[in-house]
Amino acid sequence: MSTTTTQPPGPETGPTEAALRHASLPRYFPTALLASCAAVVAGVLLAFSSFGAILWALLTAASYVVITVTASARVEGGRKATDRFVTSLVYGCFLLAIAPLVSVLWTVLRNGFDRFDGYFLSVSMNGVLPSMDAGGVYHAIVGTLAITGMATLISVPIGVMTAVYLVEYARGRIKRVITFFVDVMTGIPSIVAGLFVVALWMVLFGPGHTNGAAGAISLAVLMIPVVVRSSEEMLRLVPRDLREASYALGVPRWRTITRVVLPTSAAGLTTGIMLAIARVIGETAPLILTAGSSAVSINWNLFDGQMMSLPVFIYSQVRMGGAVNYERAWAAALTLILTVMLLFFLARMIGRAFAPKSAR
Amino acid sequence: MAKRIDVSGLHVYYGDFLAVEDVSMTIEPRSVTAFIGSSGCGKSTFLRTLNRMHEVTPGAYARGKVLLDDLDIYGPDVDPVLVRSEVGMVFQKANPFPTMSIYDNVIAGAKLNNRRMSRSEADDLVEESLRGANLWEEVKDRLHKPGSGLSGGQQQRLCIARATAVKPSVLLMDEPCSALDPISTLAIEDLIHQLKEDYTIVIVTHNMQQAARVSDRTAFFNLAGPGKPGRLIEMGETNQMFTRPEKKETENYITGRFG
Amino acid sequence: MTTTDAPQAAPPPTGRRRIGDTVFAGLARGSGLLILLILAGVAAFLIIQAWPSLAANTANFLTTQEWDANVRENPAFGVAALAFGTVLAAAIALLLATPVAVGIALFIVYYAPRRVAAVLGYLVDLLAAIPSVVYGLWGIGFLAPQLVPVFRGMTEYLGWIPLFSGPASTSGRTILTASVVLAVMILPIITAMSRDVFRQVPQGHREAALAMGATRWEMIRLAVLPFGRSGVVGGAMLGLGRALGETMAVAMILSPSLAISFDLLRSGNQTIAAHIALQYPEATGYGVSALIAAGLVLFAITLAVNMGARYIVARGSKEA
Numbered sequence: 001m002s003t004t005t006t007q008p009p010g011p012e013t014g015p016t017e018a019a020l021r022h023a024s025l026p027r028y029f030p031t032a033l034l035a036s037c038a039a040v041v042a043g044v045l046l047a048f049s050s051f052g053a054i055l056w057a058l059l060t061a062a063s064y065v066v067i068t069v070t071a072s073a074r075v076e077g078g079r080k081a082t083d084r085f086v087t088s089l090v091y092g093c094f095l096l097a098i099a100p101l102v103s104v105l106w107t108v109l110r111n112g113f114d115r116f117d118g119y120f121l122s123v124s125m126n127g128v129l130p131s132m133d134a135g136g137v138y139h140a141i142v143g144t145l146a147i148t149g150m151a152t153l154i155s156v157p158i159g160v161m162t163a164v165y166l167v168e169y170a171r172g173r174i175k176r177v178i179t180f181f182v183d184v185m186t187g188i189p190s191i192v193a194g195l196f197v198v199a200l201w202m203v204l205f206g207p208g209h210t211n212g213a214a215g216a217i218s219l220a221v222l223m224i225p226v227v228v229r230s231s232e233e234m235l236r237l238v239p240r241d242l243r244e245a246s247y248a249l250g251v252p253r254w255r256t257i258t259r260v261v262l263p264t265s266a267a268g269l270t271t272g273i274m275l276a277i278a279r280v281i282g283e284t285a286p287l288i289l290t291a292g293s294s295a296v297s298i299n300w301n302l303f304d305g306q307m308m309s310l311p312v313f314i315y316s317q318v319r320m321g322g323a324v325n326y327e328r329a330w331a332a333a334l335t336l337i338l339t340v341m342l343l344f345f346l347a348r349m350i351g352r353a354f355a356p357k358s359a360r
Numbered sequence: 361m362a363k364r365i366d367v368s369g370l371h372v373y374y375g376d377f378l379a380v381e382d383v384s385m386t387i388e389p390r391s392v393t394a395f396i397g398s399s400g401c402g403k404s405t406f407l408r409t410l411n412r413m414h415e416v417t418p419g420a421y422a423r424g425k426v427l428l429d430d431l432d433i434y435g436p437d438v439d440p441v442l443v444r445s446e447v448g449m450v451f452q453k454a455n456p457f458p459t460m461s462i463y464d465n466v467i468a469g470a471k472l473n474n475r476r477m478s479r480s481e482a483d484d485l486v487e488e489s490l491r492g493a494n495l496w497e498e499v500k501d502r503l504h505k506p507g508s509g510l511s512g513g514q515q516q517r518l519c520i521a522r523a524t525a526v527k528p529s530v531l532l533m534d535e536p537c538s539a540l541d542p543i544s545t546l547a548i549e550d551l552i553h554q555l556k557e558d559y560t561i562v563i564v565t566h567n568m569q570q571a572a573r574v575s576d577r578t579a580f581f582n583l584a585g586p587g588k589p590g591r592l593i594e595m596g597e598t599n600q601m602f603t604r605p606e607k608k609e610t611e612n613y614i615t616g617r618f619g
Numbered sequence: 620m621t622t623t624d625a626p627q628a629a630p631p632p633t634g635r636r637r638i639g640d641t642v643f644a645g646l647a648r649g650s651g652l653l654i655l656l657i658l659a660g661v662a663a664f665l666i667i668q669a670w671p672s673l674a675a676n677t678a679n680f681l682t683t684q685e686w687d688a689n690v691r692e693n694p695a696f697g698v699a700a701l702a703f704g705t706v707l708a709a710a711i712a713l714l715l716a717t718p719v720a721v722g723i724a725l726f727i728v729y730y731a732p733r734r735v736a737a738v739l740g741y742l743v744d745l746l747a748a749i750p751s752v753v754y755g756l757w758g759i760g761f762l763a764p765q766l767v768p769v770f771r772g773m774t775e776y777l778g779w780i781p782l783f784s785g786p787a788s789t790s791g792r793t794i795l796t797a798s799v800v801l802a803v804m805i806l807p808i809i810t811a812m813s814r815d816v817f818r819q820v821p822q823g824h825r826e827a828a829l830a831m832g833a834t835r836w837e838m839i840r841l842a843v844l845p846f847g848r849s850g851v852v853g854g855a856m857l858g859l860g861r862a863l864g865e866t867m868a869v870a871m872i873l874s875p876s877l878a879i880s881f882d883l884l885r886s887g888n889q890t891i892a893a894h895i896a897l898q899y900p901e902a903t904g905y906g907v908s909a910l911i912a913a914g915l916v917l918f919a920i921t922l923a924v925n926m927g928a929r930y931i932v933a934r935g936s937k938e939a
Contacts, residue, residue: 192921224657456827
C-alpha cells in the first residue's frame with residue numbers, strides 16, 4: 001500500500017489548553033491522498049497483473065480510509081478522526097449506490113446496442129425459431145402499448161377521482177379508511193396483483209383464458225394507488241383562497257373543482273400519471289400470469305389471445321438461455337429502459353416547466 | 361475562565377450580499393454586553409460570527425478579526441469546533457434534544473470531549489450545571505425524564521445548563537427570552553446576573569428594558585438604509601447609552617421605544 | 620369492475636342546480652369506495668381460488684417443504700421452504716441496503732454541496748425507475764459471473780462461518796446474488812424516506828449540537844439520527860415489503876431448490892413470488908390453485924410488514 005507519498009506535515013503538538021487551533025491535516029490532504037492511493041494500488045495490481053476495476057476501486061477506497069483515519073487520529077485527535085471516517089463512509093455509500101446505476105445502464109447499452117436497430121424494432125418473432133438469428137420486438141412493443149394504455153385508461157379516472165374525493169369531500173373516518181387502504185394497496189406485490197386477475201378470470205370465464213385485458217387490469221391494480229397518492233399531493237397544493245374565490249362567485253362545488261382546481265394542478269397530475277406509467281410499464285410478473293409468456297406474433301386485440309410485452313419478452317428470452325436469446329433480451333432491455341427514461345424525463349420537465357411559482 | 365473578545369473590521373456576507381459592515385468592538389470579560397437594534401439590522405448575524413455559527417448557513421462568511429483573548433478565531437488552522445466549545449450559545453427557541461432525558465441533555469456536550477467520564481464525575485457535572493442554571497431543585501427528582509416535558513422557561517434554563525456544562529469562557533445568547541412569559545423571563549435575567557461572575561456574556565435582545573436591566577454595556581446596531589448592510593452605531597456603558605447617547609440615531613431609537 | 624362506470628350513489632337532488640354537484644360527488648365517492656371494493660376483491664378471489672387445493676392438500680400447508688401440486692388427486696404441497704427463502708432473501712437485502720441508504724441520505728442532506736445535492740438525489744431516484752426485469756437481466760448476465768470469484772474467496776477465507784460454507788456456486792446464481800440485486804432495488808425507497816426525515820430535523824436541534832462544539836458527525840449522532848430513527852425504520856420496512864414481494868430479480872437469477880438451506884453461496888432456496896412466476900406456465904391439476912394459496916401467504920406477509928411500517932412512520936411524525 002502507498003505510504004510514503006503524503007506524510008502528514010507539521011510537528012506533533014497536542015492541542016494546548018487554551019489554543020483554538022490544533023494541528024490539522026492540510027486542505028489538499030484528502031485529494032492528494034486519494035490520487036496517490038489510486039496510483040499506487042493500480043501500480044501494485046499491474047505488477048501482479050491482476051488488474052480489475054472492482055478490485056482496484058475497493059483497494060483504493062480501503063487504503064484511503066485506513067491512511068486518513070490513522071493520520072487524522074495521530075495529528076488531529078480521535079474526534080476529528082471519527083468525523084473523517086464517517087465522512088469517507090458517507091461518500092462511499094453514495095458511490096456504492098451510483099455504481100450499480102452506472103453498471104446497469106452501461107451493460108444494457110453495450111450488450112443491447114448491436115441488435116438495437118430498425119429491423120429489431122419493426123418485426124415480430126412470428127415464424128422465428130428461438131435460436132435463429134432473426135426476429136424482433138415489434139409484437140412486444142404493440143403489447144406493451146396496448147396493455148399499458150388500457151391500464152392507464154382504467155386507473156387515471158379512478159385514481160384522480162379518488163384523490164378528488166379524499167381532498168375535497170371525504171372527512172373523518174371514511175377518509176382515514178380509504179387513505180389507509182390506498183397505502184395497503186401500494187404494498188401489494190405485483191405477482192399477487194397478477195394472481196388476483198387469474199383468480200378473477202377463472203371465476204368469470206373459466207380456466208385457461210389469457211389475454212391483454214387481464215394484464216391491463218392487473219397493472220391497473222398496481223397503478224391506481226400510485227396515481228391516487230401523487231394526485232392527492234398535487235391537489236393539496238392548490239391554494240385554499242382559489243377555491244374560496246370561486247365559491248364566493250356562487251360557482252357550485254363540482255364546477256369549482258373541474259374548472260379551477262383540476263386545471264390548476266393539471267401539470268402536476270400529468271407528471272404523477274407519467275411517473276405511474278413509467279413504474280408499471282416495466283412490470284413483468286403479473287403479465288406472465290395474465291397475458292401469457294409465449295406469444296410470438298402481433299396482436300392488437302386486448303380481448304383475444306396471448307399478448308407479448310417488452311418485459312415479458314426479456315424474461316422469456318432469458319429463460320431460453322441461448323446466446324442469441326440473450327442478445328435479444330439485452331436489446332429489448334435497452335428499448336424498455338429508453339422508454340422508461342423518456343417518460344421519466346418528460347414527467348420531470350412537465351413538472352418543472354409548469355410548476356406553480358408559489359410551490360417553490 | 362471568562363475571556364475578552366476583540367473584534368476589528370468585521371464584515372459578514374451572505375454570498376454577494378454584505379449583511380454587516382465593518383464592526384469593531386471590545387467585549388469585556390465578566391460582564392454582560394447587550395446588542396440592541398431593530399429587526400434585521402444584523403445583530404444576530406454578528407453574534408453568530410463570534411463563535412462561527414454563521415458558517416452553518418450556506419454561503420455565509422466573515423472577513424475581519426475576532427480575537428478571543430489573543431487568539432484569532434478566524435486564523436488559519438483554527439477549528440470552528442474548538443471555537444464553539446470555547447464560546448457557547450443559547451438560542452431564541454429552547455431546543456433541548458427531544459429524544460434525550462434531562463440528564464443526557466446536560467451531559468451531551470461534555471461527553472463529546474471526554475468519553476470516559478466516570479459515573480460520579482458525570483453526576484457531579486450535571487448537578488453543578490443544573491444548580492448553576494437555577495434548575496436543580498425543580499428537576500432533581502426527574503433527571504431521567506425527557507427534557508421536552510419541561511415548561512418553556514425550564515427548557516431554556518436546561519439549554520443554559522447544557523451550554524455551561526461544556527465549560528466555555530463566553531456565552532452568547534440570541535434573544536433567549538423572546539418566547540417566554542414574564543416570570544420565566546425574570547428567572548433567566550436573574551440567572552444572567554449570576555453567570556457573569558464566571559463568563560463573558562453577550563445577549564441580543566429586542567426588549568430595551570431587558571437590556572437596561574441585565575447589561576453592563578450596550579451596543580446599538582442599525583441599518584445604513586433600506587437594503588444596505590447593518591452597522592454598529594454606538595457602544596458604551598448601558599447607563600450612559602440609555603440616558604445620554606452620543607448619536608442622534610441611538611437617541612431616536614431609544615426614546616421612540618421608551619416613549 | 621373494469622372501467623370508469625363507478626357506482627353512482629345518487630340520492631334525490633335537493634335543488635335543481637345541485638344535480639351536477641350530486642353526480643360529481645357521487646363519482647368521486649364511488650371511486651374511493653371502488654378502491655375498497657378492489658382490495659376486498661383481491662382478498663376474496665384469492666381465497667376462493669386457493670380453497671380447492673388447500674382442502675385437497677394431503678400435507679400440512681404451513682410446514683411442508685415439497686411442492687407436489689400439479690396432480691389431479693391428492694396434492695401434497697407446503698410453503699415452508701418458500702416462506703423461508705422469501706424472508707431470508709429479503710432480510711439479507713435489507714441488511715445490505717439500510718446502512719447504505721442511510722449513508723446516501725446523510726450525504727444528500729448534510730454532506731453534498733448544495734448545488735449538486737438535488738441532481739444526486741435525482742440519480743438515486745433513477746435507480747427506482749429501472750424495471751425489475753432489467754435488474755434481473757443485469758444480475759444474471761453481468762453481476763452473477765462477476766461475483767463467482769468473490770464467492771470462491773469467501774468460502775476459502777470465511778468458510779468457517781456456516782453461512783459461507785462451500786463449495787461456492789460456479790454460476791453465481793445464489794440467494795446472496797439475488798439479495799444483492801434486491802438490495803439495489805430497495806435502496807431508493809429507504810433513501811427517500813430517510814432523506815425526508817433528515818430534512819425535517821429542526822434547525823434548532825442541529826444548531827444546538829454545533830454550538831456546543833460538536834463535529835459534523837457528532838451533530839448527526841446527537842440531533843439527526845435520534846430524530847430520524849422512526850423514519851428510517853419505517854423506510855426500511857417499506858423496503859422490506861418491496862423485497863418480499865419482488866419477483867423477477869429472484870426468478871431470473873436464483874437457481875432454486877425447494878429445501879431450507881442456510882448456504883448463501885450455493886444455489887438453493889426459492890422465494891414465493893419467484894416460485895409462482897416459474898411454476899405458473901406449467902401448472903396443471905391443483906397447481907394454479909396451490910400457487911394462489913402461496914400468493915395469499917405472500918400477500919399476508921407483505922400486508923403485515925407494510926402496515927407495521929405505516930404505523931411506525933405515523934407514530935414518528937406525531938412525536939415530532
